[in-house]
Amino acid sequence: MEATGSITRARALRRALFYLFSSIVAIVMFLPFYWSLLTAIKPDEEIFTVPIQWIPTSITFDHFVTAFTTVPFGLYFWNSFVLAVLGVAFNLFFGSLSGYAFAKLKFRLNQPLFRILLAAMMIPGIVTMIPSVYVLQHFPLLGGNNLQGEGGFGLMNTIWGVILPGASGSFAVFFMRQFFVSLPSDMLEVARIEGAGEFRIFWRIYLPLTAPALATLGIFTFQAGWNSFLWPMIVLNDPAKHTIQMGLQAFSYNYQTDFGPMMAGALVAIAPILALFLLLQRYFVQGIAFSGVKG
Amino acid sequence: MSTINKLERHQARTAYLFITPTMLLFIVFTIIPVAMALYLSFTNYDVLSRMDWVGLDNYRRLWGDSLLWLTFRNVLLYAVIFVPLNIVLSFGLGLLVNRVWRGIKLFRTFYYLPTLTSAVAAATVWLWLLHPEFGLVNGLLSYIGITGPAWVAQTETAMLAIVLVTLWQSVGANMIIYLAGLQGVPDHLYESARLDGANRWDMVRYITWPQLRPTTFLVSTMAIIGALQLFDQAFVLTQGGPANVTKTPVYLIYQQGFNQLQMGYASAQAFVLAMAILIFSLINMRVTKAEESVI
Numbered sequence: 378m379e380a381t382g383s384i385t386r387a388r389a390l391r392r393a394l395f396y397l398f399s400s401i402v403a404i405v406m407f408l409p410f411y412w413s414l415l416t417a418i419k420p421d422e423e424i425f426t427v428p429i430q431w432i433p434t435s436i437t438f439d440h441f442v443t444a445f446t447t448v449p450f451g452l453y454f455w456n457s458f459v460l461a462v463l464g465v466a467f468n469l470f471f472g473s474l475s476g477y478a479f480a481k482l483k484f485r486l487n488q489p490l491f492r493i494l495l496a497a498m499m500i501p502g503i504v505t506m507i508p509s510v511y512v513l514q515h516f517p518l519l520g521g522n523n524l525q526g527e528g529g530f531g532l533m534n535t536i537w538g539v540i541l542p543g544a545s546g547s548f549a550v551f552f553m554r555q556f557f558v559s560l561p562s563d564m565l566e567v568a569r570i571e572g573a574g575e576f577r578i579f580w581r582i583y584l585p586l587t588a589p590a591l592a593t594l595g596i597f598t599f600q601a602g603w604n605s606f607l608w609p610m611i612v613l614n615d616p617a618k619h620t621i622q623m624g625l626q627a628f629s630y631n632y633q634t635d636f637g638p639m640m641a642g643a644l645v646a647i648a649p650i651l652a653l654f655l656l657l658q659r660y661f662v663q664g665i666a667f668s669g670v671k672g
Numbered sequence: 673m674s675t676i677n678k679l680e681r682h683q684a685r686t687a688y689l690f691i692t693p694t695m696l697l698f699i700v701f702t703i704i705p706v707a708m709a710l711y712l713s714f715t716n717y718d719v720l721s722r723m724d725w726v727g728l729d730n731y732r733r734l735w736g737d738s739l740l741w742l743t744f745r746n747v748l749l750y751a752v753i754f755v756p757l758n759i760v761l762s763f764g765l766g767l768l769v770n771r772v773w774r775g776i777k778l779f780r781t782f783y784y785l786p787t788l789t790s791a792v793a794a795a796t797v798w799l800w801l802l803h804p805e806f807g808l809v810n811g812l813l814s815y816i817g818i819t820g821p822a823w824v825a826q827t828e829t830a831m832l833a834i835v836l837v838t839l840w841q842s843v844g845a846n847m848i849i850y851l852a853g854l855q856g857v858p859d860h861l862y863e864s865a866r867l868d869g870a871n872r873w874d875m876v877r878y879i880t881w882p883q884l885r886p887t888t889f890l891v892s893t894m895a896i897i898g899a900l901q902l903f904d905q906a907f908v909l910t911q912g913g914p915a916n917v918t919k920t921p922v923y924l925i926y927q928q929g930f931n932q933l934q935m936g937y938a939s940a941q942a943f944v945l946a947m948a949i950l951i952f953s954l955i956n957m958r959v960t961k962a963e964e965s966v967i
Contacts, residue, residue, distance in 0.1 A: 392773070399768060403782035409840065410785065412808045413797045429811040471693045478690035482683050490691065497702050499953040501901060503922055504946045507929045507939055508708035509701060542701040545694040569679075575686035604790035606904050607922075611930060622792040626908050629796045636800045646793040654788050658781070 416640040417441065424637055440637035441645075447632065450642060452617065453624035456536075458649075460609070460620060461602035463540050468598045469591055471545035476553025477579050481565060491554070498547045502608075505542075510611060513538045538612040543602075549594055556590040557583065593660040600650055621646045713940035719933045730940035740941055743921045744948075746831065750920075751899040753835050758895050759888055761843045766850030767876065780851075784844040791841070791904030798837045799824065799909055824910050830918045834905050842898075846891050853887035854880065886959055893956035900949050921945045 416424055417440050419433035444450055478484075479491045513532040516522060521529020532538040560583060568578045584591075606622040613619055619627075625642050632639065654661055713730055717723040734740060769780050786794070801808045802823035810820030823833040861879050870878070881888075903922040906912055912919035925945065929938035 395768075395773070396775070399779045402765070402768070403779055406783055406786055406840070406844070408808065409794075409797050409801055412801060416800060425806050427806065427811070428814070429808065471697070475691040475694040478687040482687035482690070483680060484684035484687040487687070490695070494694075494698065497698070499950060499957070500702065500706060501897075501946050501949045503901065503925060503942045504709050505702060505705035506925075507935050507942065508705035508712060511708060511935075512700060512705060541697065545697045547698075550694055575683070579690070600788070604792075606790070606792050606907075607926070611926075622790055625796055626792050629799060629908060630911075636803070636806075639796060640800060643793045643796045647789050650788045650790075651785070654785075661784075 413640040413643055416636055417644055419637075421637060440641040443635070444628070444638035444641040444645070447635075447638065448624055448628055449617075450621070450624055450645060453619055453621040454645065456618060457603055457621040460536055460539055461599045463536070464543060464602035465595045465598045467540065467544035468546055468549040469595055472549030472594065473553045473557075473584060473587060473591065474579070475545065475550050476555075477557050477583060479550070479554045480557030480560075481562060481583070482575075494547045494550055498551070506608070506611070509542055513542075513612065533612060534614045534618065535612075536618065539609050542608070546598075549598065552594050553587065553590060556587050560586055589660070592657065596653060596657060596660050599653065603650060709939045709942060712936050713943050715936040717936040717939075719935060723936070726936070730937050733937065734940055734944060737941075739916070739919075740921070740924060740944075742916060743919050743924045746916075746918060747899050747902055747920050750831055750835060750902065751896055753832070754838060754899060755892055755895045757835070757839055758842060758846060759891060761839065762846030762850050762891060763881075763884070763888070765843060765847040766854055767880070769847070770851055770854045780847075783847055786840045787842065787844040789841060792908050794837050794841050795905045795908035798833065798840075802833050802836075825914060827914050827917045830910050830914060834902070834909055834918055837905050837909065838898075838902075842895070849891060850884065850887055853884045857883045889959050890956065893952050893959070896952050897949055897956070900945065900952070 415431075415433065418436045418438070419430065420435060420437050420439075423430045423433055479487060510533065514530060515526030516531035517524050517526045519529075520531045520533070520535065522531050532541065564582055565578060568582055573581075604622065605620075606626070609620045610623050610626075613623070625639075625646050628635075628642055629639050714725060714727060715723050716726050716729075765783055769776055769783070789797075802810075804810060804820065804822035804825070807820075807823075809823070813820040821829045823829045857880060861883070862875055865875050865879055901922055902920045903926065906918045906920050906923055910918040912923050921941070922945070925938050925941045928941060929935050
């Protein structure tokens with residue numbers, strides 16, 4: 378009796394320790410969020426105080442107003458949103474279209490082409506960065522260029538210059554192919570016998586079955602598009618086309634001591650992905666597990 | 673017989689049609705740029721003047737380019753600090769939340785939240801967290817009587833600041849990868865160990881850790897590849913300074929190519945970096961493959 382009592386007591390103690398420790402870690406991980414929120418909503422004189430003022434005496438939205446009026450954060454937000462959404466649309470469509478072809482259709486170059494795409498995933502972005510600018514700049518017949526791709530700026534300084542290089546990422550193709558492979562092929566045969574066209578079979582029968590995969594891929598592509606920084610910075614010169622990440626970087630560089638507005642801007646840059654996560658949590662975790670297993 | 677042939681031909685035609693957008697984008701934005709990067713690295717291309725073939729001049733110049741090797745030393749130092757900490761913390765968090773107790777999902781969510789932030793936003797927030805006078809980190813340190821350093825402004829701590837940001841951003845995702853690995857460790861191993869009288873620590877030390885060696889390897893190689901491509905955080909947090917101690921290879925290539933417009937030479941630098949990355953990608957692929965065959 379006494380022995381079991383001490384065992385349950387030991388177990389209860391272990392549980393309490395676990396919750397205590399896990400909570401401390403959670404607080405540590407969350408502190409930067411709290412700290413930026415705190416700074417964004419407290420008046421300036423409470424930002425620069427020692428010791429730390431953990432709870433503001435009054436709440437103000439002035440910093441958000443300052444951030445949005447000093448630089449056009451609203452416009453940047455919209456630009457990033459457009460870029461991210463278009464990136465998602467292209468990757469979902471092209472990725473599932475070719476993923477389906479590689480998974481379900483027979484053609485001679487199926488394996489070699491897929492292998493090449495896979496192998497190319499190892500090429501780091503830094504190698505293609507400089508020549509890609511050249512390619513964009515010399516796109517024939519676009520952006521003031523002639524047929525030889527000379528005379529104008531091509532796709533440089535346009536959103537297409539940001540989107541097209543990643544419009545059908547190898548990861549999207551690979552991810553969708555894996556999902557289509559796991560679906561049975563007999564529906565395909567039946568639909569063919571009944572005379573359905575190939576695109577119809579893909580669009581009406583198989584694609585709807587991949588909704589969860591599309592959701593996961595869509596979320597990841599959105600996050601990547603929204604958070605990307607270096608490539609948009611290289612392509613987009615026109616300040617009216619800048620993204621939220623570029624705007625935030627410029628703000629923190631140009632207004633180095635305006636921490637209130639700076640934190641307000643950072644929160645605005647983080648908020649959409651946080652919202653997406655809280656709404657669609659399970660798809661996030663699935664995606665991570667996939668990328669972890671497959672590298 | 674001929675109808676089958678016809679059907680297969682039709683199927684192949686459809687397949688090629690389906691993969692056309694992906695393959696076109698792949699050719700324009702991967703194949704051509706890689707070939708061009710190789711070509712450019714043997715020229716003195718600088719956008720403005722005539723492009724001339726310079727043979728191995730760029731590669732000879734690399735040899736004596738002390739700034740380039742300094743950037744490699746910087747990311748090596750970064751990796752030496754970051755990789756072990758990343759593994760210990762992610763593995764630890766994985767162990768911590770690998771149970772089905774009440775509230776565990778909430779803890780996982782909290783640990784995962786930082787991975788959602790963009791590099792720019794995270795670096796911006798940490799710029800303020802690490803503020804020498806009014807920052808949270810030094811504020812907390814002052815509670816225990818320590819005067820914190822001027823993190824991003826001091827040569828000794830600037831890289832540490834980048835390690836802190838990137839750790840905060842990455843342990844959550846790696847925790848999920850470890851969690852997937854932990855759930856794949858067969859139960860009977862633990863049961864037989866328990867019969868042999870092993871305690872918790874023994875089990876982690878002699879069963880869990882060795883069983884998860886492939887996961888650890890994967891997490892490490894991915895972290896090293898990430899370290900070699902470090903840019904955003906260094907750009908926002910320290911601008912590569914002070915005294916170039918946080919300048920990374922990508923940062924240098926970006927400046928060489930787009931600020932100084934020495935695109936020929938920058939391409940040669942990019943190739944050297946790509947080789948370094950490729951080595952780790954190949955190792956990574958090898959191990960991932962080996963792991964798949966086991967599963």
